[in-house]
Amino acid sequence: MNQTPPATHPSSAALYRRLLGYVLPYKWAFAGAVLAMLIGGLVEGSVALYLTKIINELFVEGNERYAAYAALGIVIIFFLSGLSHFIAGYGMQWVGNKMMLDLRNRMFEKIVRLPMDGFDALSTGTLMSKVTNDVIGLQAAATTALNSVVRGFATLTMLLITLFYLNWKLTLIMFVTVPIMALVIRAFGKRLREINRQGQFAHAAITDVLEEAIRGLKVIKIFSGETYERKRFDAAANRIRQLNMKQCAAAAAATPLTHLVVSAAIAFIVYLAASKSLGTGMAVGEFIGFITAAGTLMTPIKALSSVNEQIQRGLASAESVFALIDAAPEIDLGTKTLERAQGRLQFEDVSLFYANKPQPALDHVNLTIEHGETIALVGPSGGGKSSLVNLVSRFYSPNSGRITLDGVALPELKLHDLRRQMALVSQDVVLFNDTIAANIAYGREPDTTREQIIAAARAAHCAGFIEALPQGYDSMI
Known part of the structure; x- marks a missing residue:
């Protein structure tokens, strides 16, 4: 059963704030990872400034004694960059997986506590898709995407400081491109979030078809419904393919458009910088450092523009996950206890x-x-x-x-x-992926003894075939 998307949606900021709330229990590991991102970003952004110093000292001033320091500095820069990458990557993955564990536990707890009328309104495929697929997308937005954002902004900040330090007038010209890039990112962000929202319902739909086909395989075969079910599955799978291509097109188009705007600005600045170097005596080291920093801007800008797709996918997943977590649980306002009912x-x-x-x-x-x-x-x-x-x-x-x-x-x-006063023999037979003993004692463990389990099996006339099995009551179902 396909679910209709809600008419209204929470803001991106509200969703992301709530999402980061699940990071708070692991705030120290999270803070350490963020610190590593910042250090790595600042180190990578300082390369252009360090290059300016090397060129001026070695090739302009002819200071040969500086060569050893220059070589050592290069090693230190790349060592710090690599170390920060490892700490940030591992730390964020640790936090992300702990957060994903907490969310899945919260969702499962809510599923088993949903009122039956609320449970009936959600298909099996929808619930399974929320707990499996949506949580992964949400975790990526909270940790992996944040890694790219923090590191990208740190690198971008250091590069801008370098550019202002080397030539503030040329740097100001670059800011003309900022509003254009913001409009591009915002437009594609809205499009990506809507596509990802539709993708969640498409994944739920294909899970429904698959679950129904597996559960009702005998019915499909007896009514020769194989062709019909194959067409249903093909339609659901093709819908996912179409949405994936739309998502790919939107994400792929955002990056080259952003690059085009930035490269045009850099090309113009290179022309002006070269002219100024000829007319005003701009030092060779400063000129090369400025061009290097301006060209390096493309790396963090590319990372920040591409991460928008990941964030929008995660926010769409967050809507789905929080909708389940916020669902009203089964109401229990009872205050009276009942040890043993008479049964009237x-x-x-x-x-x-x-x-x-x-x-x-x-x-x-x-x-x-x-x-x-x-x-x-x-x-x-x-x-x-x-x-x-x-x-x-x-x-x-x-x-x-x-x-x-x-x-x-x-x-x-x-x-x-x-x-607990009741025993139910349902028309819907359910056996859990556990031992025969655990299934017999379900709901009463760990207080149930092996003798009680055997007595129940004998009363139900199934002890004979159970005890004939190689592992008896410990056989897995």
Whole structure:
């Protein structure tokens, strides 16, 4: 089931602030990584200034004694650059993976605590896509992209300081290009975020098709639906391909446009710098240093313009992830505990409507079930049999009327106390990826003994085949 995107979206700044909130538990590792980024950026940005010094000392002044210092300085610069790259990269990945772990745990906790009506509104593919794909995109925006941004800005800042120091008049001319670049980045940023938002729904759709095909393979085969399902999957996969190409085109177009603006400015400045060097006696070292710094500007600008695509993808993922985290959990306002119920159930004028369905599933039902009494609910499919049972366990709440257990209204009881009174044999068979013993004792571990598990298996007449297995009750399902 494809989900319709929400009509309104939070601002990018609000999303990013909230995203960085998940970094706070690891603030010292994060701060160390950011510091390494800053140092690396400043070191890389200082190369042009250092080159100016080397040229003036060695080739203009002829100071041969400076050669050893120049060589040592080059080694130190590249060592610091490499070390900062390692610390920043490893540190950010550590923080990012811890953040991703926290988010996935929060999302899973919310999924298992969603009310059934909220759970019904989300397809399996949507939930799986949120927990798997969306968290990865979000983590990249919070850590990997931030690495590029901080390092890029540090390098850019140092290069601008170098340019102002060498010739402030020529540097001011370069600022004419800033508004143009900002407009380009902003326009492509909006486009990329919308494409990434659509991509999330496309990934959820293909997960739905795949999950349904695997779960319903027998139905597909018996009705010869292979061709139909293949077409469904092909359409979903092709939609992802189309969105990927749109994303690629938008991201690829932003970089050359930015380069064109910057290169035009640099070309004009090179012309002016050369003219000034001829007319005003600008030193050779300063001239080469200025041209080197101006040309090096392309590297951080390219990094900052390309990282915009990663950030927009991450912000679209953040919308999806936070929408699940913010979903209302199952309401439990009960205050009364229940050690052991007698078992008298009473339905008093109970009605139930499901969302988006005009007809009631239950309409003014009155029913009393006494302690020890066995009741069979018989009727056609869709007649409300399962709905009645779901109300007893409070998977759903009635729209009107009330249900009591031993004279106490169900909402007054704590959910945990209410549900531990019940045993459910559902028409939907579910076995967990665990041992047979763990499946039998599900919900009661770790208090359940092996003797109790064996007794339950024998009571269910399945002990014989379980004990015949090589690993018995410890066999994995």
